[in-house]
Amino acid sequence: MTATRVDSATLRRLPKAVLHDHLDGGLRPATVVELAAELGHTLPTTDPQELAAWYVEAADSGDLVRYIATFEHTLAVMQTREGLLRTAEEYVLDLAADGVVYGEVRYAPELMLDGGLTLAEVVEAVQEGLAAGMARAAAAGTPVRVGTLLCGMRMFDRTRATADLAVAFRDAGVVGFDIAGAEDGFPPADHLDAFAHLRRENVPFTIHAGEAHGLPSIHQALQVCGAQRIGHGVRITDDIVDGKLGRLAGWVRDRRVALEMCPTSNLQTGAATSIAEHPITALKDLGFRVTLNTDNRLVSGTTMTREMSLLVEEAGWTVEDLRTVTVNALKSAFLPFDEREALIEDVVLPGYAAAL
Numbered sequence: 006m007t008a009t010r011v012d013s014a015t016l017r018r019l020p021k022a023v024l025h026d027h028l029d030g031g032l033r034p035a036t037v038v039e040l041a042a043e044l045g046h047t048l049p050t051t052d053p054q055e056l057a058a059w060y061v062e063a064a065d066s067g068d069l070v071r072y073i074a075t076f077e078h079t080l081a082v083m084q085t086r087e088g089l090l091r092t093a094e095e096y097v098l099d100l101a102a103d104g105v106v107y108g109e110v111r112y113a114p115e116l117m118l119d120g121g122l123t124l125a126e127v128v129e130a131v132q133e134g135l136a137a138g139m140a141r142a143a144a145a146g147t148p149v150r151v152g153t154l155l156c157g158m159r160m161f162d163r164t165r166a167t168a169d170l171a172v173a174f175r176d177a178g179v180v181g182f183d184i185a186g187a188e189d190g191f192p193p194a195d196h197l198d199a200f201a202h203l204r205r206e207n208v209p210f211t212i213h214a215g216e217a218h219g220l221p222s223i224h225q226a227l228q229v230c231g232a233q234r235i236g237h238g239v240r241i242t243d244d245i246v247d248g249k250l251g252r253l254a255g256w257v258r259d260r261r262v263a264l265e266m267c268p269t270s271n272l273q274t275g276a277a278t279s280i281a282e283h284p285i286t287a288l289k290d291l292g293f294r295v296t297l298n299t300d301n302r303l304v305s306g307t308t309m310t311r312e313m314s315l316l317v318e319e320a321g322w323t324v325e326d327l328r329t330v331t332v333n334a335l336k337s338a339f340l341p342f343d344e345r346e347a348l349i350e351d352v353v354l355p356g357y358a359a360a361l
């Protein structure tokens with residue numbers, strides 16, 4: 006097969022699917038500035054461009070804990086119904102502008118209670134904002150479907166309550182669950198109660214694992230907790246020597262466990278050393294079900310188009326490679342099978358065929 010390289014205008018138009026993107030990591034800088042002014046919240050700067058640069062600089066520190074600390078300012082403006090409606094609607098419009106046709110947005114409702122909203126009111130407001138964004142995007146001729154993952158914070162003790170919330174809202178736009186936050190010192194098995202409940206209720210979930218911590222974290226997420234996908238999972242390479250897969254890496258590849266890889270974010274937190282050397286390329290070539298994701302578009306200063314462009318320019322990716330990770334994402338999305346199949350057949354494959 007002839008490999009096809011691609012220019013940036015074509016990249017933007019390619020249909021994309023993103024499985025790993027945090028709502029509170031993807032706000033528009035101008036919106037953060039505007040909402041913070043209304044609330045009297047002090048930001049590092051009130052200039053949107055400087056604020057965008059401040060995020061990337063803080064995120065470039067190479068430290069996952071400091072990276073996570075930058076969320077203070079986005080979360081500050083997401084404590085009211087108005088703030089949630091607006092940021093959720095803009096979230097969808099920004100994905101549509103990036104060529105995304107299916108996205109899974111994730112956030113932790115437990116971090117949005119400071120303004121007096123209940124957990125359920127937080128989810129209702131976000132779903133309302135997402136629905137408004139989807140309606141506007143469809144009206145503008147750039148339809149995008151967005152499903153929600155609710156995150157429990159792994160260092161706190163509300164994961165079971167969040168799992169209950171995911172069950173309660175499963176017919177109202179919530180498609181799954183995740184645990185997020187600092188990985189080191191907070192193993193997934195601390196939250197077995199939540200995971201066991203989700204499994205009893207047939208709600209799928211992913212777990213952030215193998216980013217700051219290695220193979221034991223990935224093993225526990227899959228084999229003790231029962232995750233269907235892994236957030237990041239870059240450290241699975243520790244179980245691959247000279248192209249030979251160990252038992253855990255073999256399980257991940259052979260059972261088609263999706264790895265939600267986020268190249269720019271992984272560089273910033275020190276989980277990878279360069280785009281050229283990022284494990285996503287080697288894992289793709291070994292036949293793992295890798296997916297390409299943004300993680301936090303504001304905090305990492307990125308978009309899906311940018312992530313694709315980096316892989317094309319620095320790791321030699323082709324349009325066929327981009328199609329592979331897009332189809333991978335839809336195969337492993339937490340949507341019903343018929344809807345995933347329709348997106349692949351009717352939207353993604355024709356979109357890539359037009360570019361090839």
Ligand SMILES: [Zn+2]
Binds near residue numbers: 025027213236
């Ligand atoms: Zn993440």
